[in-house]
Amino acid sequence: MTAFAQHFLFEFRTGLRNKDRLLLNYLFPLGFYVMMGLLMVNINPMFQETMLPAMVVFTILSAAILGLPSPLVEARDGGVFRSYRINGVPSLSILAIPALTTLFHALIVSAIIALTINPLFGAPLPVDWVSFWATSLLVALACAGLGSLIGVISSNTQVTVLWSQLIYLPSMMLSGMMVPLSLLPAGLARAAALLPATHAMRAYAAYAYGQPVSGSALVSVLALTAGGVLALGLAMLLFRWDSQLAERRAHPALALLALAPYAASLLFL
Amino acid sequence: MDEPVLQVEGLRKSYGDTVAVDGISLTAQPGEILGLLGPNGAGKTTTLECLEGLRRPDVGRLEVLGLDPTRQARGLWNRIGVQLQSSGLPRTMRVDEAMTFFAAYHGVAPRYDLLERLGLAEKRRALCGELSVGQQRRLALALAMLHNPPLIFLDEPTAGLDVASRVELHAMMQELRAQGTTLILATHDMAEAEKLADRVGILLRGKLVALGSPRHITSVGASWTKVSARTENDCLADGAPAFPEVLQQQASEEYAMYYSSNPGPTVAALLAYIEAQGDRLIDLRVERPSLEERFLELTQEEAR
Numbered sequence: 001m002t003a004f005a006q007h008f009l010f011e012f013r014t015g016l017r018n019k020d021r022l023l024l025n026y027l028f029p030l031g032f033y034v035m036m037g038l039l040m041v042n043i044n045p046m047f048q049e050t051m052l053p054a055m056v057v058f059t060i061l062s063a064a065i066l067g068l069p070s071p072l073v074e075a076r077d078g079g080v081f082r083s084y085r086i087n088g089v090p091s092l093s094i095l096a097i098p099a100l101t102t103l104f105h106a107l108i109v110s111a112i113i114a115l116t117i118n119p120l121f122g123a124p125l126p127v128d129w130v131s132f133w134a135t136s137l138l139v140a141l142a143c144a145g146l147g148s149l150i151g152v153i154s155s156n157t158q159v160t161v162l163w164s165q166l167i168y169l170p171s172m173m174l175s176g177m178m179v180p181l182s183l184l185p186a187g188l189a190r191a192a193a194l195l196p197a198t199h200a201m202r203a204y205a206a207y208a209y210g211q212p213v214s215g216s217a218l219v220s221v222l223a224l225t226a227g228g229v230l231a232l233g234l235a236m237l238l239f240r241w242d243s244q245l246a247e248r249r250a251h252p253a254l255a256l257l258a259l260a261p262y263a264a265s266l267l268f269l
Numbered sequence: 270m271d272e273p274v275l276q277v278e279g280l281r282k283s284y285g286d287t288v289a290v291d292g293i294s295l296t297a298q299p300g301e302i303l304g305l306l307g308p309n310g311a312g313k314t315t316t317l318e319c320l321e322g323l324r325r326p327d328v329g330r331l332e333v334l335g336l337d338p339t340r341q342a343r344g345l346w347n348r349i350g351v352q353l354q355s356s357g358l359p360r361t362m363r364v365d366e367a368m369t370f371f372a373a374y375h376g377v378a379p380r381y382d383l384l385e386r387l388g389l390a391e392k393r394r395a396l397c398g399e400l401s402v403g404q405q406r407r408l409a410l411a412l413a414m415l416h417n418p419p420l421i422f423l424d425e426p427t428a429g430l431d432v433a434s435r436v437e438l439h440a441m442m443q444e445l446r447a448q449g450t451t452l453i454l455a456t457h458d459m460a461e462a463e464k465l466a467d468r469v470g471i472l473l474r475g476k477l478v479a480l481g482s483p484r485h486i487t488s489v490g491a492s493w494t495k496v497s498a499r500t501e502n503d504c505l506a507d508g509a510p511a512f513p514e515v516l517q518q519q520a521s522e523e524y525a526m527y528y529s530s531n532p533g534p535t536v537a538a539l540l541a542y543i544e545a546q547g548d549r550l551i552d553l554r555v556e557r558p559s560l561e562e563r564f565l566e567l568t569q570e571e572a573r
Contacts, residue, residue: 003373010370014361017396075359083357086321087412088346088374242323 007093011101014071024067025105029059033113037121046180051123053204054177056110056136057197063106064143065150065168068098069160072151081241091239095152095232099144106140107133124209131207135221139200142224145231146196146258152235153252155243171197181214193269194262199223215269226261234258271299272335274420274451275320280329282315289315290326291475297451299419302442304466305455306564311472313455314354317422320453321351334420347375350413350421356405360398364389364408367397368415375416383411386441388434402429410438420451427461439465459561469560471567478567487563492516494532497524497554498539504548505539512538524552 001009015021033055040047047054072095075081084094114132117123126132146167154160172178174188175197181189192198199220206217234255275297282290290312297303305313318324320333322342331338336345358367364384372379384390387407392400400408406429413421423442427435442452442465456462462469463483471479471486479486493516498505505525514531529535532555543550558566 001369001373003370003376006370006373010359010362010366013366014359017361078360079353079355079357080359082323083353083409086323086346086349086351086353087371088343 003089004093004097007089007097008101011097012104015101015105018071021067021071025063025102026109029055029062029106029109030112032058032062033117037117037123040178041121041123047178048121048123050176050180050201050205051121052114052117052125053132053135053201053208055113055117056204057139057175057177057200058172059109059113060106060136060140060143060200061168061171061197063102063109064099064140064147065164065171068102068144068147069151069154069164070157071098072148073154073157073160076240077156077243079242085241091236091241095148095235095239099148099232102144102147103137103140107136110136126204126208127210128208132204135200135203135208138203138221138224138228139196141228142196142200142231143228145228145235148235149231149238149255149258152238152240153255167195171195174198176201190266193266194259196224196227196262199262199265219265219268223261223265227258230261231258273297274299274334275303275453276330276332277316277320278330280316280319280326280331282312282319282324282326288475290319293329293470293472293475293477295470295477295480297420297453299451300446300449301467302446302452302454302465304462304469305453305472306457306459306462306469306560307472308457308568310474312475313472314424316472317424317453317455321349321422322346347416348418348420350416350418352406352409352413352421352423352426354424356397356409358397358405358408358412360396362397363393364395364397364400365393367408367412371412372415377416380411380415383414384408386437387411388437403431403434406430407434407438410441414445419449420453421445422453422455424455425457426454427456427458435461459559459564463560471564473568479563483560484557487557487560492566493528493530493558495554495556495558496527496529496532496535496539497552497556498527498543498550499524499552500543501549501551502546504543504546509542512542 015025036055081094118125150160150163154163174184174192175195177197181192184192202213202215202220203217203224205211206213234257237250238252238255273296278294280290280293293316305316307313315324319326320331320338322338322345325339333345334348338345362370368379368381368384384393387410389404389407389411392404397405397408406426410426427438430438445452454466466483468481469483469486470477506520512527513534514529515527515535516530517528519526527535536555
């Protein structure tokens with residue numbers, strides 16, 4: 001088996017073996033999904049219309065934004081990367097493989113939700129499944145990029161939680177997952193364009209459900225793609241093998257550039 | 270003489286205002302065990318990390334297996350084995366998984382026999398996070414050896430090991446040396462260095478203050494020889510005269526001990542005195558200082 005396959009298998013298993021990762025990859029999203037299906041649909045029947053994309057975005061956010069960064073910080077601080085380095089494990093594998101396996105876990109949970117959401121909670125299914133899964137992959141790429149970047153720039157796990165919550169909480173409130181964008185004040189709705197989840201909800205509505213959307217769904221797709229690629233590229237640039245080594249290739253503030261595609265989308269929406 | 274596998278000239282490394290390594294020069298030959306001794310903060314680990322290509326030296330010329338560790342680290346890592354001070358293995362990785370994982374990155378077949386040899390066969394399915402410190406060190410050593418490198422760096426390899434594991438590890442190190450593998454051994458354990466190392470370098474405050482075989486280090490510069498004697502009627506216990514060349518004397522329950530700057534005249538006078546007293550010699554020992562004693566002496570000299 002190739003080194004890549006060995007590494008992928010190990011990281012995939014870690015997503016199940018590590019209790020924190022298991023919680024954020026599977027238990028939390030699935031538990032939240034059931035809770036929302038039982039409660040939210042009764043409280044706000046409109047939620048049913050966007051329930052599937054909202055739950056998929058929630059799953060990806062949990063796994064990538066909450067689950068991915070801390071293990072990177074812990075591995076760096078615990079000397080795991082140093083050990084990897086002297087055994088020839090490239091930094092690209094160290095960043096890309098956990099991002100890929102996180103994406104896999106998120107897609108497995110998304111598939112469980114997609115298979116059960118209509119029979120259990122009567123939520124409408126996409127009219128175009130290819131677009132639905134393509135959008136899901138894109139959202140996972142964008143969020144995994146951001147999650148990796150947070151892990152790389154954070155000096156410790158407390159800082160990781162802070163950065164993660166700065167993306168996670170506004171995404172829950174402002175992206176259209178829980179409350180339609182049309183109900184938000186104009187300023188907040190505009191600010192929500194800085195969040196990948198907002199673009200994800202727009203892309204799902206336009207391409208997977210064939211619904212009319214405010215703004216250009218193509219711009220959202222481009223923002224997610226550019227955001228994901230840029231975040232992963234910046235994570236590679238800012239990656240450090242060792243917390244004891246002071247040398248950095250660039251200032252961590254450069255990570256803010258990862259939001260540039262989302263900020264630029266404001267000009268075109 | 271074979272080409273040295275490792276050459277260091279004027280290695281210097283600072284962290285801010287702190288000089289961790291200050292102008293070290295040394296070489297290592299194929300099949301040699303070179304011990305690096307020193308207290309905490311002496312610069313052992315920094316020296317090893319520069320040689321392993323993990324740290325960039327400020328000044329100095331380094332060559333390891335014909336490669337520059339700073340510029341050619343990637344090529345070097347597949348040719349050296351490194352056992353780091355902390356195992357650095359993911360807590361969620363199984364022992365056999367670690368073997369297949371690192372073997373795959375080195376492009377070799379997994380060496381499960383090493384796990385057996387190092388007493389980890391029963392732990393193959395255990396997670397690295399569940400292993401004791403000693404077991405983690407043994408696993409790290411197995412992983413450092415799996416691609417059969419000609420040069421292995423060992424940072425405190427026996428710390429936390431029980432006696433049986435330590436003996437097994439020492440045997441393994443001697444076997445590796447016999448096969449032509451060079452071992453660079455950083456350790457606090459003087460007895461281990463004295464027993465295993467062909468040459469020892471003593472590091473104090475970033476400087477290499479002694480380099481040579483343990484025998485050479487303990488003889489050169491040592492200002493005394495210990496002469497211990499035991500007699501049937503304890504004539505040396507009280508009232509014995511000051512023997513020539515003795516710097517200091519001590520008595521334990523059974524032995525009288527003399528630290529002599531010139532043991533010949535001391536021993537001659539001692540024997541003559543015992544005979545004159547009508548006593549009988551039971552045991553006489555003339556010993557050069559151990560590596561540990563020499564190390565302490567060097568430490569005190571450096572402190573002055």
